[in-house]
Amino acid sequence: MTRYVVKRVLLAIVTVLVISLITFFAMNAIPGGPFNKEKATSPQVQAVLEARYNLDKPVGEQYILYMNNILHGDWGVSLKTGRDIASTLTSRFAVSAQLGLKAAAVAIVCGLVLGSIAALNRNKLPDRLIIFFTTLFTGVPSFVLATLLLLVFCMKLNLFPVWSAENPNYVLPVVSLSLYPMAYITRLTKTSMLDALSQDYVRTARAKGVSQVKVIFKHALRNALIPVVTYVGPMVAYILTGSMVVESIFTIGGLGTQFVTSITNSDYPMIMATTLFLGTLMVTANLITDLVYKMIDPRIELE
Amino acid sequence: MKKLMASALAAAMVVSLVGCGGNNTTSTSESGSAAATTESASATSVLNTDTSTLYINLASEPDRLDPHLNSTVDGAVLAVNSFVGLLTYDENGQLVPGVAESYDVSEDGMTYTFHLRQSKWSDGTDLTANDFVYSWNRAANPMTASDYSYLYDGLIAKNEVANEMVANPEYDAAAAEAAAAAGEEYTTPAEVYSDAALAAQEANEILVGVEATDDYTLTVTLVSPCPYFLSLCAFPTFYPVPQASVEAADPDGTNPGAWALEAGFVSNGPYTCTAWSHDESMTYTKNPNYYDADSVNIETLQFMLSADDTAIYNAYMAGNLDFIDTIPTEEVPNHIDVDPEFYVAANIGTYYVGFNVNSTLFEGKTPEQANAIREAITLLIDREYIVDTIGQTGQEVANTFVPAGMSDSNGGEFRQNTDSYTYPDEEAVGYFDPSYDAYEENLAKAIELLESAGYVFDDAGMLSAETPLSFAYLTNEGAGNEAIGAAIQQDMAAIGATVEIQTQTWNVFLNERKAGNYDVCRQGWLADFDDPINMLEMWTTDSGNNDAQFGRDPATGEAGTVPSYAPQNWSEYDELIAEIKAETDLTKRVALMHQAEDMLMETWAVVPLYYYNDPYMQKSNVEGVYTNAFGYKYFHHATKTAA
Secondary structure, eight states, rough: OHHHHHHHHHHHHHHHHHHHHHHHHHHHHOOOOOOEEEEEEOOHHHHHHHHHHHTSSSSSHHHHHHHHHTTOOOOOOOOOOBBHHHHHHHHHHHHHHHHHHHHHHHHHHHHHHHHHHHHTTTTTTHHHHHHHHHHHHSSSSSHHHHHHIIIIIIIHHHHHHHHOSSSOHHHHHHHHHHHHHHHHHHHHHHHHHHHHHHHHHHHHHHHTOOHHHIIIIIIIHHHHHHHHHHHHHHHHHHHHHHHHHHHHHHHHHOOOHHHHHHHTOOOOOOOOOHHHHHHHHHHHHHHHHHHHHHHHHHOOOOO | OHHHHHHHHHHHHHHHHOOOOOOOOOOOOOOOTTTTOOOOOOOOGGOOOOOOEEEEESSSOOOSSSSTTOSSSHHHHHHHHHHSSSSSEEETTTTESSEEEEEOOOOOOOEEEEEOEEEOTSSOOOOOOOHHHHHHHHHHOOOGGOGGGGGTTBBBBGGGGGGGEEOOOOOOHHHHHHHHHHTTOOOOEEEEEEEHHHHHHHHHHSSEEEEEEEEEEEEEBBBOOOOHHHHEEEEGGGSSOOOOHHHHOOTTTOOOOGSSTTTTTTOOSSEEEEEETTTTTTEEOOOTSSTGGGGGOOSSEEEEOOHHHHHHHHHHTSSSSSSEEEEOOGGHHHHHHOOTTTTEEEEEEEEEEEEEOOOOOOGSHHHHHHHHHHHHHHHOOOHHHHHIIIIIIEEEEOOSSOOOOOOOOSBBBBSSOOOOOOOOBTTTBBBBBBBBHHHHHHHHEEEEEEETOOOOOOSOOOOOOTOEEEEEEEESSHHHHHHHHHHHHHHTTTTTTTEEEEEEEEHHHHHHHHOOOEEEEEEEEOHHHTHHHHHGGGGSSSOOTTTTTEETTTTTTTSSSOOOTSOOOTTHHHHHHHHHHHHHHHHHHHHHHHHHHHHHHHTTEEEEEEEEEEEEEEEEEEEEEEETTSSSSETTTEEEEEO
C-alpha cells in the first residue's frame, strides 16, 4: 500500500511536470504577448516590461527561470494586474471551493438518495419522474440552465437579486453547478443499485431474514457505490475549480473566470499557475479515488 | 457555450479595447420622447430606492486603478471619480479648474503657470505642487511602464540622460548565432538604457520642464506650443498620485502599481475605493477630504464587476442597478427611441476598415491602381445597413477618417467645409457620399475604378472569371464585428468579389494586425484627446499604430523599400506630421492637418464605416450623471430620489 502510494505520488509529479512543459511552450507559441495593446505603447516601455518579466530571453531559459522560482515558492505577479499570484489563487480558490463543496455535497447526497429511490421503485411513478428529470438535467448545458434560473428566480419571482454587493446569494449558482452531476450520480446509482440488488449475496441476506433497511444500506448500497466513486473523484475536483459560465452569469469572482481571462490576456505566469494548480488537483483527486476504491471493495488490488 | 463566452468576452473587449482621452465637446442626447409610450420596455424596469447609494455597472474587473497605468475607458471612469487633475470637465464638457484654481500662459504659449488650491489627499496630507512634479515624472518614467507615457514625448522637455540607450552588454552574439542556426528565436534586444539613464530613472528625474516654484505653484515649460495641452491636464495619465504610498508599496521599483492593487489606497477625488471583491463588486465611498466634498451628493457608489451582457441587463431591469454602460445589442431596439432611460452620448472615434498596403493582393498593380481598388471597395460598402442593423444605436455613417465632432483646436469642428478648405465631396462633407441614396452612383464608380485597375466585368456587372478579386477580412471575435465582416462580404458579392472572414481572439488579432499579416482588417480608434493629430500621427512610418504598413519594407517590417504597388514616398507624410507638430500658427496648422488627411485618404487604405457613439441606460430617479466625448462618466454630482 505504502509502496503504491509513493509510486503514484512520483508519477503524479512527473505528470504535473509534463503539464507545465506543454503549457509553457504552447502558450508561448500563441501569437501575441501580454503587453499587446491596441494603441501601441512606446518601444522603451515594451523593452522595460519585457526585461522585467524575462520575456526578452529565449523560451527555454524562461521556462527554467520560471520553474526555479516556483520551486522557491515564488509564483510571481500577474502581468496584467501586478497582483501577487499565490494570494490571488488562494482567494479565488476559496470562493470557487466554497461554492463547489456545497454543490458537490448537494449533488452527491441528492444523487444517491434519488438513485436509490428510483432503483427500489423500478418502473413505478417515482422512478419514472426521477429518470425524466435526470435525463433533462444531463441534457441541458449549464449556461442555459443558469440563465433560466436567473430568469425565473430573479426576474419573474423576485426571490433573489441578480447581483448584490451587500448580500451576495449562492443558492442559484450552487443549484446550477449541482444539477448536472446530481442527475448523473442518480442514474449511476440507480443502475449499479439494481445490479447489486440482483446479486446472490443480497438474495442470501434476504433469505436469512435481514431487514430491508439493512439489506439496502449494508449490502447493496456499499457495492453500488464503486462506479459512483469513480465519477465523484474527478467531478469534485472539477466542480471545486469553478465554472467560468456560472461565475460569469452570477457575478462570482472564482477560479474559473480567472483561468479563462488569464488565457485571453496571455498573462503567462497566471496561465501557468492556474494550470499547474488545476493539474495538481486533478492528479490528487484521481489518487484519492483509487485509494477509496480499495476501502470500499477489499477485492481490488492496488498494484 | 463557446458562443456565449465569445460574446461575453467581446463585450469585455469592446469596453477595454477602446482607449481613452480627454477634452471637450459633449452632447448627451436623450433619445426618449414622450410620444412613444407604446410597448415601452421601461414599464418592467424596477427602480432602486436606496437614495444614498448608486448601483453601477461599467465593465468587468478593471486591470489597474493606478491612473497612470490604466489604458481602458472603464478604468478612466473610475479614475475621474476618485482622482482629479489640474483641470477637469464640467457637465457641458468644458475644461474647468480642478486642483489648479487658475493658470497663466506665457505669450509664446510655451510656459504655463498653474496656481493650485490648498487641497488634501484622502488620508488628510496636503497635496502640493511637488506631488505633480513627482507624478508627471513618474508617468513619463519608462520604469513605470505607463501605456500612455508617450503623451509626454515631445510635449515637456526631457532629461536627455534619462533616455540614453546603449548596446546591450548582455547580448551574446555567439548564442544568437547558435539560436539562428538551430532555427530558434533569440530575443535579447540589442539596446538597453545606459547606467546613467537607469540612475536618472531610479531618481525619477525624467522631465526638466516641470517645476514647483512654491508649494502651490506649478510651472510647466513645453517643447513647443501645444493646442491640446490643457485637455491633457484632465487626462488620467496627468493625475497626481500619492508619492508616499506609491514608494512604500514598491520599494525595489519592480511593481509600480502595487499601491493600488486593493481597496483603501489614497486618492484625491470625490470618492475613494473602500472595498473590492475581485470580479464581483467594488465600493467607492465619498471622500470627506475632497476639496469640493460639499457638492458630492451620493454617499456610496457600488460597482458590479461583470461583462456578462445578460446578467448586467437583467440586474438593471430587476432594479439591482441604476446605471449600465453596456446594453445587449438585441435589447437596443426595445429601448432606443421609446425609453427615456436610454441615452446615447457622442463619442469621438471612427470604426473603419484597414488595408495592408503591402498585401500581395495588389501585386502587379501600380500604386494608383492599388488606390483605385481600395477606393472601389470603399464605395461598395453599404454603411447605412451596418449602422441600422448591426450598430443599431444611431451611429453616423462615416466618410472621413478624422471623426465628426473632433475639434480643430482653432475654435471650430475639423470636419466641415470652410473658406480655405472644401472636402472632395462638398455636399456630403467628406471624401465620398456614404448614404444609401448614392449607392447606384457609387457602384458605377467602383466598377469604373476596378476597370482602370485591370479588372474585367461581364454584361451583368459581375467580375469575369479571368480577373477575380478575392481577399481575407481579419476581425476579432464579437457578434457585431463578425456581422460587419459578413455585411462587407455581401457587399462585395454584388460585383462577384469574394471575401473570406478570418476571426481571431483579441490578442492574436492585435498581433497579426500590427505585424501586417493580413489583407484587410477591422479597425477602430477612439480619440485620446480632442485634436486631429491624434488620428493622423498614427500613420507615420515608425508609428506603432501604422498597421497599414505605410513606408515599410514588408521583409523587415521597418522603414525601407516599399513594394512597387504600395504608396511611394511616404516620408513626405512623416515630414508633414512633423511640420504640423512644430506649427504655431493655428490656422495654418488646420490647413496642414487637412492636407495630411487628404494624403491619407488618397491611398484609401483606411475605409471609414461609422463614427462611434456611446449608449447607456440610467434610471428615471437618477439625475446629474454627466459624460464627455471620451466616454467618461462623472457621478459626483448625481442625485437619486426615492421614486
